[in-house]
Amino acid sequence: MEHLSLKRKITIMIAIMAAMFFAAINQTIGSTAMPRIIAILDGMNLYTWTINIYLLTSTIATVLVGKLSDIYGRKPFLLAGILFFMVGAFLTGTSSDVYQFITYRGIQGIGAGIIMATSFTAIGDLFPPRERGKWTGLMTAVFGFSSVIGPTLGGYMIDNMDWHWVFWIFLPLGVVAFFMIIFLFPKVDRKKSESIDYLGSIFLTTSLVPLLLAFSWAGSEYKWVSPQILGLLAASIISAIIFIFVEKHAKSPVLPLSLFKNRIVTVSNIIGFLMNFGMMGALIYLSFFVQGVLEISPTYAGYVTMPMSIFMMITAAITGQKISKSGKYKRFAMLGVPIMIAGMAIMVFMTNVTMAVISMIIFGIGLGLGMPVFSLATQNAVSHKEIGVATASSQLFRNLGGTIGIAVMGSVMATSLKSNITDKMQSAAAHGVDMTKMDPNIAKQLAAFANPQTLMNKPLITETMAKLPADIQPLFTKMLDMIRDALSSTLSTVFLTGTLVLFLALALVFFLKEIPLRTSNSVPAAAADGEQAKAEGTDVGTKQVFASDSMN
Known part of the structure; x- marks a missing residue:
């Protein structure tokens, strides 16, 4: 051109x-x-x-x-x-x-x-x-x-x-x-x-897909050493070896x-x-x-x-x-x-x-x-x-x-978040904010906000706050502050x-x-x-x- x-x-x-x-x-x-x-x-x-x-x-x-x-x-x-x-x-x-x-x-x-x-x-x-x-x-x-x-x-x-x-x-x-x-x-x-x-394209794909899936799921869906993740990594390695052989002769x-x-x-x-x-x-x-x-x-x-x-x-x-x-x-x-x-x-x-x-x-x-x-x-x-x-x-x-x-x-x-939240909750319990002593349904509701993705949903926070009993609302605010600090x-x-x-x-x-x-x-x-x-x-x-x- x-x-x-x-x-x-x-x-x-x-x-x-x-x-x-x-x-x-x-x-x-x-x-x-x-x-x-x-x-x-x-x-x-x-x-x-x-x-x-x-x-x-x-x-x-x-x-x-x-x-x-x-x-x-x-x-x-x-x-x-x-x-x-x-x-x-x-x-x-x-x-x-x-x-x-x-x-x-x-x-x-x-x-x-x-x-x-x-x-x-x-x-x-x-x-x-x-x-x-x-x-x-x-x-x-x-x-x-x-x-x-x-x-x-x-x-x-x-x-x-x-x-x-x-x-x-x-x-x-x-x-x-x-x-x-x-x-x-x-x-x-x-x-x-x-x-x-065509053959190289197939094995390149079968090398990359399991590899990407393994790293996408590891630590969230499955443990890093789980059979699922190790199996995906093994499949990726085997496909990669075949791919290299195919490419040498293509x-x-x-x-x-x-x-x-x-x-x-x-x-x-x-x-x-x-x-x-x-x-x-x-x-x-x-x-x-x-x-x-x-x-x-x-x-x-x-x-x-x-x-x-x-x-x-x-x-x-x-x-x-x-x-x-x-x-x-x-x-x-x-x-x-x-x-x-x-x-x-x-x-x-x-x-x-x-x-x-x-x-x-x-x-x-x-x-x-x-x-x-x-x-x-x-x-x-x-x-x-x-x-x-x-x-x-x-x-x-x-x-x-x-x-x-x-x-x-x-x-x-x-x-890191799991460790930090545990530390914050233990500190909170020492200061009188103990979720284990709350109503189980309310405690479960509040525990959901330990997830940082839920913490980002401001409309949900406002809605939850409005539904909580008046005496629990200050505790909810303190808990959110602690989770934000941990995050x-x-x-x-x-x-x-x-x-x-x-x-x-x-x-x-x-x-x-x-x-x-x-x-x-x-x-x-x-x-x-x-x-x-x-x-x-x-x-x-x-x-x-x-x-x-x-x-x-």
């Missing part, structure tokens, strides 16, 4: 960013509204599934579409992704129970995975690595913008409108994005020499193992895994602090997280421009990851809204500096014919990091865990090899000697020499 005029490329990028924004805004708008929606559907015991199913299906879709889009081009998959997402969003809004909600969120996840993977890969089709930085930064800024308005809008809507509109309000934007892709995005002929690795593997011989790809993917492990695992639980501990409504909770998105958006756009101008990227990761660590470290000690906002600003700046680097480094380190599968591998490791991070942090939270201490442990994981990511950044960003997608086959290959952007350590493989 390098033969296209700059005007045509910009027009195509507008269409891609419209599709990206449609997926991103539908994801972020539900973040602050989700706890209330699941409470309305009476499915708080399945709350984590509403998040995990989305991550599960989007992860599978992302990695499978990577290779297929290298064969068939990006356009059909962008269109399919938008359709899946629109259907999923519409059906989610029609849910009458939590099981339907989870199923339809899974369909949304398929669409989101396809859109995210093909959107960033399409940048690689349109622009050489040296120019991708500014466009990757702008795409990150689009996601940042959706993160600015999404949570606040979602909080306002759940407080003032029927919850169904959270999923329906942006459907017209999906229609616009769909037709923009149809008319503006050029079609690329299928590479006839490429075959589809003519056109869905996830080439040779990709991971490239040191830049491997290090970038591991860093992406660790960053998302720490980031997603901790940020998912920030809403518990804002709404559960500080008692802030969903509408205003969005304002607390908004600074992170604003500063990420601005910093990512500037970082992308700087990377394109200098051709260097490692320095931004070296600066960004420590700033992320500083922002998360503040979360460990935060006790009020001001500290929460400051932590969000600092964390957002770090994200903006670091986020565009690793996918760009990965794309630059492989030949253009592998750009789709390389980008998909980056998305795969990030999604795995997020899923496993949420699970591990959830276990840390559950263990605050617990979340400090969660955020500390995220901080430590980010330190591991920082250590690996030092091992990220930096090679000059190429100025063309087509690399001459004659560039075989080490110095010329290095100048063209080849990782000499992997002894790869890119052959000319223009997408024209």
Whole structure:
């Protein structure tokens, strides 16, 4: 696609960013509204599934579409992704129970995975690595913008409108994005020499699904050493072994193992895994602090997280421009990851809204500096014919990091919260607040609020307070204060865990090899000697020499 005029490329990028924004805004708008929606559907015991199913299906879709889009081009998959997402969003809004909600969120996840993977890969089709930085930064800024308005809008809507509109309000934007892709995005002929690795796709799926389920259920549905979790992990390992054997003999593997011989790809993917492990695992639980501990409504909770998105958006756009101008990227990761660590470290000690906002600003700046680097480094380190599968591998490791991070942090939270609540209740009993001496029905009613998700449901708290006898109401207030105090201490442990994981990511950044960003997608086959290959952007350590493989 390098033969296209700059005007045509910009027009195509507008269409891609419209599709990206449609997926991103539908994801972020539900973040602050989700706890209330699941409470309305009476499915708080399945709350984590509403998040995990989305991550599960989007992860599978992302990695499978990577290779297929290298064969068939990006356009059909962008269109399919938008359709899946629109259907999923519409059906989610029609849910009458939590099981339907989870199923339809899974369909949304398929669409989101396809859109995210093909959107960033399409940048690689349109622009050489040296120019991708500014466009990757702008795409990150689009996601940042959706993160600015999404949570606040979602909080306002759940407080003032029927919850169904959270999923329906942006459907017209999906229609616009769909037709923009149809008319503006050029079609690329299928590479006839490429075959589809069906067997590899099956075993890759059967490797990932049990793994993601194991980490989604461990610590919440089942114990970490339970037969169910150990069985899922065993199934994942067996499938992974078969997958490796299949890929070694596949003519056109869905996830080439040779990709991971490239040191830049491997290090970038591991860093992406660790960053998302720490980031997603901790940020998912920030809403518990804002709404559960500080008692802030969903509408205003969005304002607390908004600074992170604003500063990420601005910093990512500037970082992308700087990377394109200098051709260097490692320095931004070296600066960004420590700033992320500083922002998360503040979360460990935060006790009020001001500290929460400051932590969000600092964390957002770090994200903006670091986020565009690793996918760009990965794309630059492989030949253009592998750009789709390389980008998909980056998305795969990030999604795995997020899923496993949420699970591990959830276990840390559950263990720590149980201990902290026990300590608080023992302290309360010593001061005359002993639930064992209450009416059993009332005690059972109050005990439900030891669950942090129930603690976030302010309408339920108000309703419960109104139904309690007058002499019990002061005890209920004291109990809520104690649980909030226990939750605050617990979340400090969660955020500390995220901080430590980010330190591991920082250590690996030092091992990220930096090679000059190429100025063309087509690399001459004659560039075989080490110095010329290095100048063209080849990782000499992997002894790869890119052959000319223009997408024209």
